[in-house]
Amino acid sequence: MGDRAEKLAAAYQAARTTLPVLEQHAATTDHSSEFPVKAVDELRAAGLMGLLVPVEHGGAGGDLGDLVAVAGLLATKCVSTALIWAMHCQQVDCVVRFGPERLCADLLPRIAAGDVYLASVTTEAGKGGYLFSSEAPVVSAGDMLAIDRQAPIVTGGKHADGFLITMRESPDADERRVTLCYADRDQLTVETTGTWDTLGMRGTASAGMRLRGQVPAHQVVGEPGGFRAVAAESMIPAGHLGWSAVWLGAARAVLSDVLTMMRAQGTDKVPDLTADRLARARIDVELVASYLAAVRDEVRAHRRAGTSLSAMPTQIHLNNLKVAASELTFRAVDGLMQVAGLTKGYRRDSPIPVERVFRDLRSAALNYSNDRITTATGTLSLLDRVVTLAPADLM
Structure with a gap:
């Protein structure tokens, strides 16, 4: 220890x-x-x-x-x-x-x-970023697994040293039988198939790729066809917690920058509308921080106890965290741009990066679409009629 x-x-x-x-x-x-x-x-x-x-x-x-x-x-x-x-x-x-x-x-x-540096290959043409199905199959070749996979978005793929790739378990398997494979870059032929010229998150270089090669069978992560368990216990919680922390850190920094700028200008009292916008940005940041901490603690408690994260309330909480963090942090920075105005908020050459973070956080609701998540959460909610709150029921 x-x-x-x-x-x-x-x-x-x-x-x-x-x-x-x-x-x-x-x-x-x-x-x-x-x-x-x-x-x-x-x-x-x-x-x-x-x-x-x-x-x-x-x-x-x-x-x-x-x-x-x-x-x-x-x-x-x-x-x-x-x-x-x-x-x-x-x-x-x-x-x-x-x-x-x-x-x-x-x-x-x-x-x-x-x-x-590990990159994730889960997107696929026709299904977007949906995790629980895959079209391209793994093909067994003795002790090796043949991979031929195209993905429209691979964050940092051009610079990755290794990849975790979702594939259909076999050519005859149902598309929901998904296998997760690890591949070293030198085990693959890697081809960039698109460009990445976007509004925000421009440095993630998330262009499309085609990956072809063979990997040993011992590089399957989890059970063959059993990726759903990997997703529920690891990929989804780590992703939603990590993403939300990034968005929160960015919004919090912009709020700090705007407040510091205003104080440097000798601003001790502001118009009521400005004060309202500052307060609402602070509320949004605080709400995300509190809910992130609650869900973080819930996940850690499950892992310490050795219990599954696949329980309905925990899955709902993880989904709600991603949606709330993506929407509220963007809303906070949107309000702060109003406070900073054209010269300090909207301009790309402003001394504080309000405009850049505004564009970056606009992607948050699209990074695994909130619409897809809320649709799933609404269905899951029917199975938790007592409405179990995070991290524990308060009533």
Whole structure:
């Protein structure tokens, strides 16, 4: 425990030391719509790629609470870099919890050393980002698995060292029998099939890709055809907690920047409308922070107890977190742009990045569509008629 505590303390300090580099390159990354290579290299060198890797494999041994804390911190300087890192950690969590021993022994030390940045390949033409089905099948070839997979969006794929790829279990399997495979980059032929020229989150470089190659059968993560369990216990909770922390960190930083700007101008009293907008932005940020903490604690409690995250109330809470965080943080920054005005809020060359974060957070509701989530949550709610609240019922 002492070694783990020391490693985590060192990781938090390392995260703070990376912030000037993230801040230095954030505007250029956004303007050029290029992957933040220097920022990610800084995270590699700082040991942060292995935050969730167990100590016995060379990592810091962090949990999803540590993911939330560090993701929020990184997002104060560069939202694209923070999201890239959070999604990498999401993939790491899947390997840690569901990877076979042979794969973990080989892969996790390399992640901890900063040698492997993991990208997620879950999107597919025709189904978008829906996780629980896949069209392209894995084809068995002796002890090897043949992969031929196209994806319209792969965050940071051009720069990834490895990939977690969802595939149909076999050519004869139902599309809902999904298998998750790990592939090293050198096991694949990797082709970029599109461009990434977007309103926001430009540095994530999430262009389409085609991946072809063969991997050993021991690189299946979880049971063949059993990806639903990996998603429920790892990919979804890590994703929704990490994303929400990024969006919260970005919105909180903009609120701080606007307040600091106003005080620097000698503003002690503001018009009622401005005060109202500041208050509402603060309320939105506080609400997201509180609900994120509640769901984080619920997930950690389940993991400590060894109980499943697939229970209906927990799934609803995770869904609600993603929707609430994406909508409320964007609403907060939208209001803060009104406060900052044309010259300090809307201009791209403003000394505070309100405009950039506004564009970045507009993507939050689209990053696994809120419409898809609320439709699912409405159906799930019929199965929880007592309305179990997060983290526990208060009445």
